[in-house]
Amino acid sequence: MTIRLLLTAQTKDFLDNKGWKRTAKVSSLEMTGPSVHAARLGSDARVPCLFPVDNPPVDPEHLRVFWNFQDKEILSYNRTVRTTSSRYSLSIGALGDGIANLTISNIHIPDGGMYKCSVTYRSERKDKEVRLDIGAPPQVMITGNTVVMNKENVLTCSITGFYPVDIDVKWFKDGEKLNNIFVGDPWRNPGRTYNVNSTLTITPTEEDRERIFSCRVQHEFLQEPLQKNFHLVYKDRTSAVIIGVCCIIIPIILIAGAVGWKLNQRRKANRLFIIRDIEAPPKLIDGEEATLHCTVDNDPEDLCVTWWIRRSGQEQEIQTSQMRGHSEEEEGLLDTSYVIRSQRDGHQCITSLSFIPHIERHRDVTFICRGVYGQHQKEKTFHCKTVYVKPKLLQPITRSLLDSAEIKYLLSLEKFFPKSIKIVWMCGVERTDGALSSTESPSDNPDRTYNISSEVRIPEDRHKDPAFRVQVTWEHKSMDETEFRELSIRDPDYRWTPVVGDIQIPRLFHGSATTLQCNISEYFPDAVTVKWLLSPEHSAELYEEINTANNQRIISRRESDNTYSYTTSLTITPTRGKHQGAEYICLVDHPSLEKPIERRTGGLQVYAEPQMLVPIEITMPDSFRVQFSLNLQKFYPKDIRVSWHRVNTNGKYQLSAQQTVTTQDGLIYDVTSVLQIYVYKIKDPQMKIIVEWEHETMEIPEIRSLSIRDLPWRPHVGSINVPKLEDETKATITCDISGYFPDLLSIFWFMKKDGNLTALPIESSKTERTYKISHKEKRQKDNTYSCEASLTFTPISSDQGSEIICRVGHPSLEGPIERNTGPLHIG
Missing domain, CATH: 2.60.40.10 (Immunoglobulins)
Known part of the structure; x- marks a missing residue:
């Protein structure tokens, strides 16, 4: 690009x-x-x-x-x-x-x-x-090329570690394509690459010994086909002949042995008593009962058979309470850790010694089975060369989180003997990936046993598949079978499953966007997913938050203990119709969980705060009263308090108003509060009308203050009407004023001459002329007032170029309104 x-x-x-x-x-x-x-x-x-x-x-x-x-x-x-x-x-x-x-x-x-x-x-x-x-390009390996001549054989070609899954496999013999092949279904590795096996069925002949067989693989991430060539390896047929000969000879040997044994028994019957070799378990295991058996043939009735123990060159007879009767005083001197049992069958005596082997007590100890008859004494010995101690898993395999975003698995095996032990770690999803590299730390104990700890570190990403398993096996000479443990993040003792808090719900207001939040913490790996649902009326999924390499809408926080945390949020605009009583559900899933963790809001309560969408309306229903109308809309719950007051220099007085609450659907409400006050009370310029309303959705009451300046009836002042003026001829100029209320109008006339402003009326000493001012108010049909202000005077030639100004004042005005005649023209 x-x-x-x-x-x-x-x-x-x-x-x-x-x-x-x-x-x-x-x-x-x-x-x-x-x-x-x-x-x-x-x-x-x-x-x-x-x-x-x-x-x-x-x-x-x-x-x-x-x-x-x-x-x-x-x-x-x-x-x-x-x-x-x-x-x-x-x-x-x-x-x-x-x-x-x-x-x-x-x-x-x-x-x-x-x-x-x-x-x-x-x-x-x-x-x-x-x-x-x-x-990822594939790796090719021939895993089966050993054949038997003239018999049907299957050759296997393993193709591993490739991506994407599409792959082409062909077989050849000396460059000639073979058709009798089979390609299995690919299976996916934990790292999302694929493996597949392909087989070729053939019946090899002698001529095929020198032929070159080939498995050829084509994949889009190979620059050229990858081909493995090999020769067939033929099995030696003489092995089959040897097996046949053995099948004939072995029965003959068994028959001869049986005949010889019978003859030997007859010879022994004519001899003095015989003590056979002591039969012992193949291994003595520390803490597990062992029994030694000794058989005496041609047993005379007076034969005395006893068990002895030789330690450090000294012999001591083993006596137990189960061997013969003893007094209470002797009982305390007996070795109760051994049990001797004997039984006779004709001229044969079988005696056994049972005990619990101990690595320290029985190391290099020799047990003796001794028979005495008259002056004849015979014995057999068993030397405890090695007492094995099985490894003990005294605590479960521990898992810990590392700063490197890995999980460390630690296996601790204690008190085993001998020292040599084999520990193998493996992991995978559908199958294991082979042995992992591990670190072993052995140590010695004072009792000559050994401990060992073995650890592996596995990256975080491997644990994001819930089917991922970690297996550890250990083998020891003391054990008949290999022991193992398998772990996954679905184990009940897995520590880092998500801790999901309750949904944090702010107060919900009708039509106002708000955010629901839920905190998720203490999880590992970083693979949490979140779904929000609305129920019960609406079960549709609102949205899903995921955390994968392809879509990182969830960006978790790494905490000091190497776990992750995340706060999921859902922004909604609640309405009374849709959300009142509804319930939101937050579902949190993680590979460590069998099923998602669910948190619910419970039934939602949606409030609505009163809204004043239009200003307070001021009207005059008649000539005696002024009406104030307050309209508050879209609130819930229904209860609301509206109060009116009149305030002047004398104090504050509560006023009585009419209040009407209405609703269309019972979900939200409107209220109209109407106050009527007599006209004469409005005429005080210092007077204020105050309205206040309170509702449970409001933190503090809301107030509006109205004065005479908030009345809509301000004076409209027209232009000054000036007739034709003649020297020393009386004339009247007028100015129309209308639409004002109350009737508190003030009118002043001024003459402006040579830049000087003089209030009228004035008396001139030079001329006999009189300034007459008048105005008469009238009540109009809309109950406002109007008047015509007039000024009558006798102009003289010296008034030429002067200006007459009409200044109109009213309490509803910020400042007076002026109208000007312009320069006067005296004819």
Whole structure:
């Protein structure tokens, strides 16, 4: 992909690499180039984004770069680089040359998908999408090439570790394609790569010994087909002949042995008593009862058979309470850790010694079975060369979180003997991936036993599949069978399952956006998903938050204990109709959970705060009263208090008003409060009307204050009507004033002459003329007032060019209104 900046007539000053001031042309954005890029699994990939300029470098002050993956921003540049993951990077030094490649380290399969590079330079912005394809080439191995001549055999070719799943497998013999092949169904590894086996069924002949067989694999991430050549390995047929001969000889030997044994028994019957070798278990295990058996043939009736123990060159007879009767005093001197049992069958005596082996007590001890008859004494011995001690798993396998985002598994086996022990760790989903590299730490105990701890570290991502298993096995000479433990994050003792708090519900107001929040903490790995549902009337899923490599809407916080936490939120605009009594459900899922954790809001209570959508309406229903109407809308619950007061210099007085509450659907309410006050009370310019309302949704009451200046009836003053003026001839000028209330109008007349303003009426000493001012108010049909203000005077020639001004005042006005005649013209 190429993003090109084409230079136009604009210029930009910059410093070159030597510090010299240069001027470069600034360009418009043009983006071209390939829309597909491929990367190999595990490599570091660079998703291309180029925007070269004609005269570099690009001015970084006006450059912005954004990278999005699956519609989510993952990297941005605005003087500094910000990323959502340390695996994403951008070279700031290359930006001046028009290079904004996105580097992704250690590519994973989930990194594949659509990326968008956005470049903003000055006021222009262009976008370009690039699809990143991730792949892994296969490995080929021949796992079965041993055959038997002239019999049907199956050869196996194993193809492993490839992605994507499409693959082509062919078999050849000396370059000639073979058809009798089978390709199985691929299976997926935990890392999302695939394996598959292909088999070839053949009946080899002698001629095939020198032939070259081949398994050839073609995959889109191979530059050329991968081929494994091999020769057949023939089994030696003499082994079958040997087996046949053995089948004939062995029965003959068994028959001869049986006949010899009978003859030997007859010879023994004629001899003195015989003590056979002591029969002992193949292993003596510390803490597990063992029994030694000794058989005496040709047993005379007076034969005395006893058991002895030899330790450090000294012998001591073993006596137990089960051997013969003893007094209470002797009983305390007996060795109760041994039990001797004897029985006779004709001329044969069988005696046994049972005991619990102990590594310290019985090390290098010899047990003796001794028979005495008259002067004849015979004995057999058993030497305890080794007492084995089985490894003990005294505590469960521990798991701990590391700063490297790995889980450390620790197995501790204690008090075993001998020292040699084999521990193998494996993991996988459907099958194991082979033995893991582990670290063993052995130690010695004072009692000559040994301890060992074995640990492995497994990356976090492997645990995001709930089917992922970790298995550890151990083998020891003391054990008849291999022991093992298997662990997964679904185990009951897994510590890092999500802890989900209650949904935090703010007070909900009708029509106002609000956010529900739920805190999730103490989970590992970082693979939590969240769903929000609305019930019971609406069971549809509102939205889902997920956390995968392809969509990172959930960005968890890493805590000091290496667990993760996240606060999920849902923003809604509640309405009384839809949400009253409804319930939201937050479902939190995680690979460690058998089923999601559910949190509920319970039935929601939606309130509505009173709204004053229109100003207080002021009217005059008749000539005696003024009416104030307050309308409050869309509130819930129904109860509301509205109060009116009249305030003047004498105090504050409560007024009586009419209140009407209405509703259309019972969900929200409106109220209209009407106050009527007599006209004469309005005439006080210091008087104020105060209305106050309270509702449980309001933190504090709301107040409106009205004065005479808030009345809508302000005076409308027309122009001054000036008749034709003649010297020393009486004339009347008038000014119409209308639409005002109350009748508190003030009118003043002034003469402006030579820049001086003189109030009228005045008496002139030079002329006998009189200024007469008058106005008469009238009540109109709309109950407002009007009047005609007049000024009667006798103009004289000296009034030429003077101006007469009418100034009208009223309490509803911020300042008086003036009208001017303009310069007078005296005829």
